[in-house]
Amino acid sequence: MRARRIFGATLMSAAMSAALVGTTIIAGGPASATETVAVTASAAGCTAKAFETVIIRDRTSTSGTALAQLNKGETAPSPCRMYYGGEYTKCNITSKRWVKVTRHGVTGYVVGTCVKQPA
Incomplete structure (x- = not known):
């Protein structure tokens, strides 16, 4: 890449x-x-589905301000991008990958290891 x-x-x-x-x-x-x-050079949006309940934060860090919550099984529109920021361990995986989502008019970042997003 x-x-x-x-x-x-x-x-x-x-x-x-x-x-x-x-x-x-x-x-x-x-x-x-x-x-x-x-x-990615794609205009199409994606949908992120939460495997576990995750916090939507204002930045790609666990110290970011909590804006909302995406509950287990819920989906949210996402721009088909992977963001890299602060390291975390969630859903038994340590990573720096975050996913940008919009839920009920709130846009922020959730840990990428607990959501499924089409490739």
Whole structure:
């Protein structure tokens, strides 16, 4: 997978985005410059389904502010992206992968090991 890390800048102009179709880039996450996000060049959205109850947080860290909750078995729209941030252990797995979801108008991040999201 080809990747670049960009911090605190606009990801790309409209002209550049046309040239990047079908590639993957790495960009600075919303909470800090140390977080990254793998962005797929797909306009289609996904649905994340919770295996366990998870907290929706304002950033990709367990110290992020809790905004809402996604209960076991519930689904939430997701942009088909994996975000990387603070390390956690949840659902018997240690990871840094997070999933961005929107639930009842609240958008935030849930631990990626406890939700299923289409590839």
